Amino acid sequence: MSNSRSHAPSPSTLPAEADLSLPPTPHSVTSDWTPLAGEENAEPENPRRSDDDNELHAEKAEGFILGPMPVADFLDFLPAKHTARRPSTEGAFNNVDEPDVASRLLAAIGDHDRCPGFEFKYNVLDSTSIKPALVCVPKDSIGSDNEAAAKYAGELFIDVQSSDQGDFFRDPKPFADRQRHKFVLTPQDAEKTNRVKALQAMGRNIRWATDALMHQHRVHYFSVSIHGLRARLMRWDMSGLIASESFSLREKPEVLCEFLWRFAHASTVERGYDPTVERASSSEECLFRRLVSCHVREQLDLKLVDIPEEEVKVEVREEYKEQCALLEKTVGQHYEAGRVAALTICAEDGSFKRCLVSRPIATNFSMRRGAMRGYWAVMDGRVVFLKDTWRQYVHEPEGRILKELEAHGVKNIPHVEHDGDVPKVMYCDGMLTRFSAMANFERTTRSKAGQQPSFQCTETDLYREAEWLCHGGARIVVHPRVHHRLVLKEVGFPLQTLRGTKELLEATHDAFQALIAAHDNARRIHRDISAGNVMFYRKPYEDHRTGYLIDWELSSKVQEDGQATDKYIVGTRIFLSQRLEARSQRRHMLQDDMEALLYVVAYCGLHWLQHPAHSKDMRQVVQAMFHNRREVHVGDVPEVTHTTFQTMEPGKGKLDIKENQTYIDLPNFNADLKDWLSHSMDLNHPRDPNEATQWDTPEPWNDYWKEFLERELPEDDRIRKQDSSSMRPKFAVKAISHRAGIHPNKRKAPQRRGPTDDGHANDAPGNGRPVKRLRRTAG
Secondary structure, eight states: OOOOOOOSSOOOEEETTSOTTSOOOOOSOOOTTOOBTTOOOOOOSOSOOOHHHHHHHHHTOGGGEEEEEOHHHHHTTSOOOOOTTSOOOTTTTTTOOTTOHHHHHHHHHHTTTSSTTEEEEEOOOOTTOOSOSEEEEETTOOTTTTTTHHHHTOSEEEEEEOGGGOOSBOOOOTTOOTTTOOOBOOHHHHHHTTOHHHHHHHHHHHHHHHHHHHHBTBSOEEEEEEETTEEEEEEEETTEEEEEOOEETTTOHHHHHHHHHHHHHSOTTTTTBOTTEEEOOHHHHHHHHHHHHHHHHHHHTOOGGGSOGGGOOGGGHHHHHHHHHHHHHHHHTTOOTTOOEEEEEEOTTSOEEEEEEOSEEEEEEETTTEEEEEEEEEETTEEEEEEEEEEETTSOOHHHHHHHHHHTTOOSSOOEEEEEEOBSSEEETTEEEOOTTOTTHHHHTTOOTTSOOOBOBOSGGGGTTOTTOOOTTOOOOOOOEEEEEEEESOOOEEGGGOOSHHHHHHHHHHHHHHHHHHHHHHOEEOOOOOGGGEEEEOOTTOSSOEEEEOOOTTOEEBOTTSOBSSOSOBSOGGGOOHHHHTTOSSOOOHHHHHHHHHHHHHHHHHHHBOOOOOHHHHHHHHHHHHHOEEEEOBTTBTTOOSOEEEEOSTTHHHHHHHHHOTTOSTTTSOHHHHHHHHHHHHHHSOSSTTSOOSOSSSHHHHHHHHHHTTSOOOSSOBOOOOOOGGGSOOOOOBOOOOOOOOOOOSSOOOOOOOBOTTSSBTTOOTTSOOOOOOOOOOO
16 A cells, blocks of 8 residues: 655543433444443434533543644645635624624625635524534535535534633643643643633534534545634544644634635535545436345345235235335435435456445444444445445554455355555556546646555644644544445344344354354454344345354454454453453453353343343343443442442453353343353353363354254244334435536726715716716727
């Protein structure tokens, strides 16, 4: 991979009444965002956040925020444009004053057309504001570009905060030691200086920018932060934030005016949109919906929907209606009318392919951990799975890992159709190839034919050693990331769509076979076994679904002693083995993945299979096994005033369940699953202290599991639950029609002449009609 990269400037308690029996969101795909053990998940999508949530965003932000960049350098992120026709900047914001900064700024920008071609939507500010004060949208946008400006955060947003809240950044004084100066407001400083509201404002800005990058196909994003009568310009990408120096709107109005002028005349690519993505045509959208519908029918075995309604027999009419409703609902999880995007993918042979997507089934974006979207996609006339990520350079691509596993004969894993970083410019036979979306792509990206192809990379990391950077003693953890796309051939359904005990145990046993083969043949362990990483897939012409083990990007090679070569503990926290949760000194091993798979079966049995347990009892086992919390009552612990759950020492909850098999009984599990869990736990951690464990190798558990599957197991004992939020469709990611940059006229606009003594402009009579000039005659 080429490293050529262009850039513009140089350089713990829960209330008992909470319904903890409901499952959290097990994702079918993950990416670099996957949390380290003990960390919380990445930012969720619900736009309503409490102040505590915003403070949490801000607490973890110090490591990925760089600043303050000089304003002149920051403006160079956008190309300079002729300013002959730019409205005068003198006194541009003299009428902007507190407390009504947002509405007056809106008038100052709009009345003089300081951002041509765009308009700003105003959101009333109050104590419960969840939207930016001003959101910029194109004036001539069509379709649904404008209808959800708040959700998509528009082209850019302007956040307005009052001066009494204070700025969440602090510029150094002249000649200050920038190595020691603390630029980013920390929670400790916020408490000392009474700027907690400023900390919350920073968290809101991070959330809004992250949501914009998640809901739009973008490489970077711009925003403006205003506090009182001072402002900062900000540029976001998936490695972090670059903030400019603070400037006064009154004393230096030309800064904001110049930024808006450049922004308005920049191309869509220069404003941050991904040039490899555009809107799909109407025929492509029809193809996408038809193929997705066919794939759903095949995977869910919906045979009745192919029969014309008038030919359906009376005895199966109800089942027919159920299958039709299920088909429509499932297709709706992957398709949103009018919102299908076409991604250009460069194949290994140099050819270009169109990959159609609409609603993602999983989205996880975090400035600290990278980004991922997972889609059902259509490419080459069939349904595939697209994993669109921003990955770190140091990480081994998942596609390469899957190809290695396939070469070693590992079964029940997805197969790679395409794997590669996303280029900025496409080359074919040494010639620069323009994307169909861009009429003048070479000019708008300032690339030249003959250069080596570069990839879409983050730029924030390029400024980690900039001379203007303030460290403040904090460790800068801005990681370089590259845009990466992985296309997989198999597309299935997550484990939570199980139909009964039999299918659950068969699918997880299939995944166990992949785990064993990867360890024995390729000397690799998965390290992220979770309910979201086992997928149902119905192979062609088969009447049952097979379990596939997916998401191998966090996997690691193993040493001679069986421990992972990667020393870090990673994975989905609730499924970690008891040893890893207790922070053992030994690294991840195959036995930890086996134990995690045991917890996956228990998790699914609790949430989706029939059992007679009361919801309160179920909350207790969920909290103990998966969240390491125990129920405490008034009087059990000092200062406890109501029944609640408290965190135990690491690994204590799972250890108690393994030693005593607490809650592994009929009220919580059906008879068959209870037997399977009890015997499996005995193999892992015998209740008899004199009995040796049989967990050192996978063979004893595998032999027992195979024998157990010969039983007559329930096939349709799934609980018919209402949809949880994890099953609701996500919003389709916004795609646009690309446009080249606009070059303003070099000549000044015709100036209106000043008024005459009679109050009318020169050459204009009182009736408003132009004065007819007399043509001079010769002589």
